[in-house]
Amino acid sequence: MLNSLGIAKPPAETRVVVAMSGGVDSSVVAALLKEEGYDVVGITLQLYDFGAALRKGACCAGQDIYDAATVAERIGIPHYVLDYESRFKEQVIEEFADSYARGETPIPCVRCNQTVKFRDLLATARDLGADALATGHYVQRHLGPDGPELLRGADAARDQSYFLFATTPEQLAYLRFPLGHLSKLETRDLAQRYGLSVHDKPDSQDICFVPDGDYAAIVKRLRPEAVEPGEIVDLAGRVVGQHQGVIHYTIGQRRGLGLGAEVSGGEPLFVIRLEPNRRRVIVGPRAALGRDRVHVKEVNWLGAPGVTEAACTVKLRSAQAPIPATLVRQADGSGTLTLTAPQHGIAPGQAAVFYDGERVLGGGWITATELSDLEVAA
Structure with a gap:
C-alpha cells in the first residue's frame, strides 16, 4: 500500500528531506509531513555571504537560515545547514554574469533549481538515506502511463512550473511537491494552524543574490568588459545615441533608452537586438520586434x-x-x-x-x- 507520497512504506519508515528556504511554503511542507508521521529532515542551503544577504525579500539568506532553524525546532525535526556558496557562485552567479555579457536576459532561479537544488541537494538527500526530496514549489506531480508527470500548480496565480522546466524525469521520480494543490492563502492558513513564526513572512522578491535589484553592479564586478560604452543604432545603421553597457538593455525594452522624440520622429522606439561583440544596441519600432x-x-x-x-x-x-x-x-x-x-x-x-x-x-x-x-x- 502506498503512503500519501506514493511510496510503499508506512510514513514512519519513510525519510523525507525537505528543502527549507526559511519561507512560509517550505516551512509548511516540513510541518505537514511531520504531522503525517514521516521521518522529516530539514536542510537549508547557505548560498552566499551572510553579510550581503541580511536583507528583506531574499531567500537562502542569514535571516532565512535562522527562520528555518526556528521552524525545525518548533515542529521537532533535525535541521542542517549546508554551505553551497562556492557551488552557487560557480553554477549560478558566474553563469548569470556570462549570460548578460553575451547580450542575453538570464533567469538565475531556473539555473539554481537545475544545478544546486535539484542536482546537488538531491544527491545529498540520497546520501542521507531519504526516500524523497520535498519542496514548497507550487507545481503538481502525477503518475502517468510513462511515469511521473509535472503539472502546473492548481492556483494559476502561484504556478511555478516555468521555473522547473529543467527538472529531469529521474529527478521528478524522487521529488515531491506537497503544496501543488493549494493556494497561497491556504498555505498561510496552515502555517498559522501549525503555529509557525513565518506564517506572515513576505514572499521573496527579485533575484536573491542581487542587493536592491542592482544586477548591473554584480555583472560589472564579475565581467567589467560588459559595461563598456557603445552606440545605440537604428535599423538603418544610423547612430542615434550612446549607452553605458549592453547589460542595461533587453529585447523589447522601451523605457530608459534616453532618446529624444526627434530621433524617433515621435514614434516609440524599442530595443530590437543586442550586439555585445560590437557594443551596439539596435532600436526600432515595435513592429520590428x-x-x-x-x-x-x-x-x-x-x-x-x-x-x-x-x-x-x-x-x-x-x-x-x-x-x-x-x-x-x-x-x-x-x-x-x-x-x-x-x-x-x-x-x-x-x-x-x-x-x-x-x-x-x-x-x-x-x-x-x-x-x-x-x-x-x-
Missing part, C-alpha cells in the same frame, strides 16, 4: 518518450500566458518552435517552456529568433 520562430538549446523533455515533433502551447516569459506552437526537437538537444502568430520582445537567455494543457512537456533556453519570411535571424 515580431518573431514567429524560436530556436532553443538544452531542451529537457518530459513528454512521451521518443516524440520529436509536438503541437503544444509555450510560455516565452514567466508572466506570459501560453501561446500555440509546434515544437521540433533534434538529437543534439536543440529545438525549434514555430508560433502560430508573431510575438514581440522574445529575449535570448529566457526560457521557452512547453505545455500540453496543464502538463509540462519540458523546455529549453532561447538562443535566437526569426520572422519566418525573413532570411536573417535576429
Whole structure:
C-alpha cells in the first residue's frame, strides 16, 4: 500500500528531506509531513555571504537560515545547514554574469533549481538515506502511463512550473511537491494552524543574490568588459545615441533608452537586438520586434518518450500566458518552435517552456529568433 507520497512504506519508515528556504511554503511542507508521521529532515542551503544577504525579500539568506532553524525546532525535526556558496557562485552567479555579457536576459532561479537544488541537494538527500526530496514549489506531480508527470500548480496565480522546466524525469521520480494543490492563502492558513513564526513572512522578491535589484553592479564586478560604452543604432545603421553597457538593455525594452522624440520622429522606439561583440544596441519600432520562430538549446523533455515533433502551447516569459506552437526537437538537444502568430520582445537567455494543457512537456533556453519570411535571424 502506498503512503500519501506514493511510496510503499508506512510514513514512519519513510525519510523525507525537505528543502527549507526559511519561507512560509517550505516551512509548511516540513510541518505537514511531520504531522503525517514521516521521518522529516530539514536542510537549508547557505548560498552566499551572510553579510550581503541580511536583507528583506531574499531567500537562502542569514535571516532565512535562522527562520528555518526556528521552524525545525518548533515542529521537532533535525535541521542542517549546508554551505553551497562556492557551488552557487560557480553554477549560478558566474553563469548569470556570462549570460548578460553575451547580450542575453538570464533567469538565475531556473539555473539554481537545475544545478544546486535539484542536482546537488538531491544527491545529498540520497546520501542521507531519504526516500524523497520535498519542496514548497507550487507545481503538481502525477503518475502517468510513462511515469511521473509535472503539472502546473492548481492556483494559476502561484504556478511555478516555468521555473522547473529543467527538472529531469529521474529527478521528478524522487521529488515531491506537497503544496501543488493549494493556494497561497491556504498555505498561510496552515502555517498559522501549525503555529509557525513565518506564517506572515513576505514572499521573496527579485533575484536573491542581487542587493536592491542592482544586477548591473554584480555583472560589472564579475565581467567589467560588459559595461563598456557603445552606440545605440537604428535599423538603418544610423547612430542615434550612446549607452553605458549592453547589460542595461533587453529585447523589447522601451523605457530608459534616453532618446529624444526627434530621433524617433515621435514614434516609440524599442530595443530590437543586442550586439555585445560590437557594443551596439539596435532600436526600432515595435513592429520590428515580431518573431514567429524560436530556436532553443538544452531542451529537457518530459513528454512521451521518443516524440520529436509536438503541437503544444509555450510560455516565452514567466508572466506570459501560453501561446500555440509546434515544437521540433533534434538529437543534439536543440529545438525549434514555430508560433502560430508573431510575438514581440522574445529575449535570448529566457526560457521557452512547453505545455500540453496543464502538463509540462519540458523546455529549453532561447538562443535566437526569426520572422519566418525573413532570411536573417535576429
